[in-house]
Amino acid sequence: MDNLYGWEWFLKQFQTISKIDLTSYKRPQMERRINSFMKLVNIGDYNKFITLLRADDAIYHRFIEHLTINVSEFFRNPNHWEVLEKDVIPGLLKEKSPLRVWSAGCSTGEEAYSLAMLFREKFPNKVDRILASDLDNEVLEKAALGLYAVKGLQTLPVTYGNRYFIKEGENYRVTDEIKKMVIFQRQDLLIDTFPRDFDLILCRNVVIYFTEESKQKLYRKFAESLRPGGVLFIGSTEQIFQARELGFKSIATFFYQKI
Numbered sequence: 001m002d003n004l005y006g007w008e009w010f011l012k013q014f015q016t017i018s019k020i021d022l023t024s025y026k027r028p029q030m031e032r033r034i035n036s037f038m039k040l041v042n043i044g045d046y047n048k049f050i051t052l053l054r055a056d057d058a059i060y061h062r063f064i065e066h067l068t069i070n071v072s073e074f075f076r077n078p079n080h081w082e083v084l085e086k087d088v089i090p091g092l093l094k095e096k097s098p099l100r101v102w103s104a105g106c107s108t109g110e111e112a113y114s115l116a117m118l119f120r121e122k123f124p125n126k127v128d129r130i131l132a133s134d135l136d137n138e139v140l141e142k143a144a145l146g147l148y149a150v151k152g153l154q155t156l157p158v159t160y161g162n163r164y165f166i167k168e169g170e171n172y173r174v175t176d177e178i179k180k181m182v183i184f185q186r187q188d189l190l191i192d193t194f195p196r197d198f199d200l201i202l203c204r205n206v207v208i209y210f211t212e213e214s215k216q217k218l219y220r221k222f223a224e225s226l227r228p229g230g231v232l233f234i235g236s237t238e239q240i241f242q243a244r245e246l247g248f249k250s251i252a253t254f255f256y257q258k259i
């Protein structure tokens with residue numbers, strides 16, 4: 001679509017509507033997702049698509065959801081959570097308590113609630129209210145609701161399921177005790193300034209579509225946001241190249257400590 005209403009035009013218009021800057025994401029993946037959504041709603045060009053996004057709130061929200069890919073799981077990659085529980089958190093607690101923890105790109109809340117359950121169960125009263133943030137208001141609303149289908153609970157240890165969820169119709173709701181441990185906030189990791197002095201940041205399965213440049217920028221911002229000795233926990237397909245230059249050292253696969 002290299003006409004007047006081409007890609008660059010679309011990005012500018014979309015940023016005006018949503019405040020989301022898609023130039024920081026990989027173009028081929030974004031184009032594929034945008035084009036597949038346009039097909040779904042039977043729209044053939046960016047001009048008409050922008051008009052539709054402005055006019056139809058429901059379509060706009062569906063599109064944001066489609067674009068941001070917010071699949072999540074409780075205790076995603078359980079063996080990495082084991083390293084977190086057995087090595088990383090005990091190490092952090094030797095230096096400070098309670099810990100300041102942030103789930104960045106939290107989607108529908110599974111990661112933040114996994115953290116809350118883990119602390120409640122294994123390290124009671126050793127964490128401040130957990131910050132959980134995402135770009136997408138829709139997922140944040142779902143996260144705050146804390147209501148999950150049985151299918152979504154499959155990766156949850158049984159004891160946690162029994163202790164921290166209440167059956168509600170066909171679904172299960174996170175108990176108030178766990179909910180109170182988390183605060184959900186909207187935040188764009190690429191644009192907004194970060195709070196400081198964190199002991200532990202989880203940013204997992206968020207940067208997959210970021211350009212290399214925006215990834216580096218983000219990891220630098222995380223390094224500034226952690227206290228020295230604080231730890232960044234990333235996704236199982238991710239790696240930080242030139243970690244030292246960004247102010248990190250690797251302490252285990254998928255865990256980086258601020259120098």
Ligand SMILES: C[S@@+](CC[C@H](N)C(=O)[O-])C[C@H]1O[C@@H](n2cnc3c(N)ncnc32)[C@H](O)[C@@H]1O
Nearest residue numbers: 068070072073105107135136188189204205206
């Ligand atoms: C695949 S989910 C990851 C959820 C969870 N961290 C996990 O690993 O299960 C990716 C999330 O990143 C969010 N995201 C994408 N770009 C973002 C940005 N610039 N700022 C904040 N969140 C972003 C999406 O909205 C989506 O909810």
